[in-house]
Amino acid sequence: MGKIIRYLSKPVTRDLRKKMVFISGPRQVGKTTFALSFLKGTQAGHLAYLSWDNVHDRDKIKTAELPSKQPVVIFDEVHKFARWRSLVKGLYDKYHNSTRFIVTGSARLDYFSKGGDSLFGRYYHYRLHPFSLAEISKNPTLDHAFHLLQFGGFPEPYLSASEITLKRWQKERKQKIIYDDLRDLTLVKETSLLDLLVDALPARIGSPLSIKNLAEDLQVNHKTMERWLSILERLYISFRIAPFGSPKIRAVKKEQKLYLWDWSACENEGARFENMVACQLLKYCHFQEDVFGDSMELRYLRDTDKREVDFVVLKNKKAVFAVECRLSDTNLSPHIHYFSARTDIPKFYQVHLKEKDFGNETTIGRSLPLTHFVKELGLP
Numbered sequence: 001m002g003k004i005i006r007y008l009s010k011p012v013t014r015d016l017r018k019k020m021v022f023i024s025g026p027r028q029v030g031k032t033t034f035a036l037s038f039l040k041g042t043q044a045g046h047l048a049y050l051s052w053d054n055v056h057d058r059d060k061i062k063t064a065e066l067p068s069k070q071p072v073v074i075f076d077e078v079h080k081f082a083r084w085r086s087l088v089k090g091l092y093d094k095y096h097n098s099t100r101f102i103v104t105g106s107a108r109l110d111y112f113s114k115g116g117d118s119l120f121g122r123y124y125h126y127r128l129h130p131f132s133l134a135e136i137s138k139n140p141t142l143d144h145a146f147h148l149l150q151f152g153g154f155p156e157p158y159l160s161a162s163e164i165t166l167k168r169w170q171k172e173r174k175q176k177i178i179y180d181d182l183r184d185l186t187l188v189k190e191t192s193l194l195d196l197l198v199d200a201l202p203a204r205i206g207s208p209l210s211i212k213n214l215a216e217d218l219q220v221n222h223k224t225m226e227r228w229l230s231i232l233e234r235l236y237i238s239f240r241i242a243p244f245g246s247p248k249i250r251a252v253k254k255e256q257k258l259y260l261w262d263w264s265a266c267e268n269e270g271a272r273f274e275n276m277v278a279c280q281l282l283k284y285c286h287f288q289e290d291v292f293g294d295s296m297e298l299r300y301l302r303d304t305d306k307r308e309v310d311f312v313v314l315k316n317k318k319a320v321f322a323v324e325c326r327l328s329d330t331n332l333s334p335h336i337h338y339f340s341a342r343t344d345i346p347k348f349y350q351v352h353l354k355e356k357d358f359g360n361e362t363t364i365g366r367s368l369p370l371t372h373f374v375k376e377l378g379l380p
Helices: 009-016 031-036 055-062 084-095 142-151 155-160 163-185 191-200 211-218 222-234 269-292 334-340 370-377
Strands: 020-024 049-051 072-076 100-105 123-127 238-244 257-260 296-302 308-315 318-325 348-352 366-369
Touching: 009 020, 009 123, 020 031, 031 049, 031 072, 031 100, 049 055, 084 100, 123 269, 142 155, 142 269, 142 370, 155 163, 163 191, 191 211, 191 222, 211 222, 222 238, 238 308, 257 269, 269 296, 269 308, 269 318, 269 370, 308 334, 318 334, 334 348, 348 370, 366 370
Parallel strands: 020 100, 020 123, 049 072, 072 100, 238 296, 318 348, 348 366
Antiparallel strands: 238 257, 296 308, 308 318
């Protein structure tokens, strides 16, 4: 496979001329490699790149020692420095006419930038996602889809195409997040329980999440479990989506569904496929927000009689389409018929992993392969 050009290259290049660019995302998603692509010639990996995780670079960061005559400077994982906001603000205010700044981090920089000295108006924030079908190929095939489903979208396991590499990578990544990132960024002491929580999440993909049951399983109170789940979201391990409702459908109102950024951790193939589609749709939502400034939401449809459609995408508070996931069933779900008659959602799709588009299109909705769905909607 040739070099994969990351989907954020053009917008980041554009915005870097105007302000600092913050790039956050899961550990091992390729943030450093992506940031280094903006360095020219011998700069890459040398003077213009400073990482908080490097002992020698750390001293330079603390003293605000800026590399001289570098058109682009990268600060990697600098949010682990308690005074990082003041540091980058001061450097930007002093050098922004001659130097461009990229700040990367595996924790949510939008969250950790809040409080203290304001950076408002000085940066654009992008969230870098794992590979998706559209990113790995301009003409994705069913083989691409199954490969992505099996190995996930993180560069190392995806490109290795090795089950052994995937398992070793998953183990090492979890250890780094729980015992390094968690320690550096939060006051949580119960790391062993967080480890157990991460292991418990894949079995809960695709169903409404019961925080009460999770809390009972780990023998902690509800408030503690909610706080832990929020921490895992800030560290890009998982994300939750809320229900979308209307009085006409007696929708559930509080139960959220949880998904993992690394869908390859799901053992059940149906849940893994649903999780992969959830990540594709979240990537689309974040792209629309980060690049165009739209307000996007990813939700799901479910009523009190347990009728459900997996996802609804909202743009500026208005539903634009809904998506149901089926591994191989090409016939439209009866739940699509039910909800289409009782909501204002204009389009319903049912995506599957069959080779052909069977033409099961009605005025209500359309059943089509995931590969066709990605191209038709122009997903990143």
